Amino acid sequence: MIKTRPWCPFCSQDVERPQEPRERKMDEFLLGQCQCGAVYVSEPTGFNVGSAIVECMVAACDDNPDLAWELEPDVDYLSGRIENYDEITHYVYESREHEGRRISGILYFIRLTKDLSDLSSKLKDHKKGHSAKLKATAIGTFEVPAMEPRPDPKRIKERATKGDVKKWVAESNIDALVRLTLDDGKTLRFIQRLLYSPSEEERYHTAHVLAQVCRRVSTLKPGMVSDLLHRMYESCTDSASTHWGLLESIASIIAGRTDLFGSFSRHLLMYRGVDSSRALVLWGMATIAKESPEVIRQTPIYAVFDFIRHEEPLTRGNAVRLFGLINAMEVKSEIEQLVNDPAELTIYEDGRPRHTTVGTLAREALENMAVMTQKSSPAPLTPLTLGNTTL
16 A cells, blocks of 8 residues: 655655644644645535635635635636545545545645745734734623543542533532533533423523533533534524524634633624524624634624614613724714613522623723723823923
């Protein structure tokens, strides 16, 4: 059996084994970058090449999908592929079978032209600068959780039961749930089942507990949490199933680890046009923005600006709260028109209900915007004195 190390089709250098991206996304492939600047992804089955190409394009553009959609092949970038690649051994084989296993993987390569590569880099730097500015002016600042201690490998692993999980969720016993999750992955599925409750308060409480568990578990097993987010989004899309508590949980989990799962945020916007989930989308975006406003600002947030005029108080109030947290000066004048709005609504913070009015949320939003604007204002210049003269 002839096998060779995979190579770059543009410079012919051997390429390293592709790795998991640090930031988790909806469509995940192993990524790598050649020394010549080409970006490549591994599609191990050969059946999902289209998605791999899209992810490779976006990765080559420094995670800027808007730029990726504008590129023209053979003008803005070159592409290449290597077939019969085996992700397990990191070799390219002559035939499609090795040791009884089917070899059908593909390495797909994209290399931008120099002008496009420079533009992508500049856009990335600009995006980082804008994000840093938002972080500096944010009311709350996200903190990466401490690494969870690794369990003793010699221990007798616990088995998750529905009764134990239900009891510990009701008691908010995060330590017990984290310990059980690290022993038995079914724990997260048992918690998810508790979301299907007719009680709104119970759903938000469960979503909050699930997010706290995922926040800590993700320090050791981020893939487990990423898989959970994928399954939850798939359940939301399935018209045959109810998605009580799913959007609330998705947003809460992302808010707990925006450094890992922030790219999942933009997919919440897919459900903004559904009456039953419109307010939940706004609540979820606000929950994430409370921790990391820059993550929400990087989504197509303008798509929900019109909701500030929505006739439903729950939608209007959650929109006001969201825009205040991200310092959306684009709609400040409209927020000012709502400071005397007496419509009542209930929002949830950290799993607990808060009864308020749209007017109260509008005033809080304006206060947040004032604080964030003040933080972003340049400091006054210190007068320069020469002798008795002040310059």
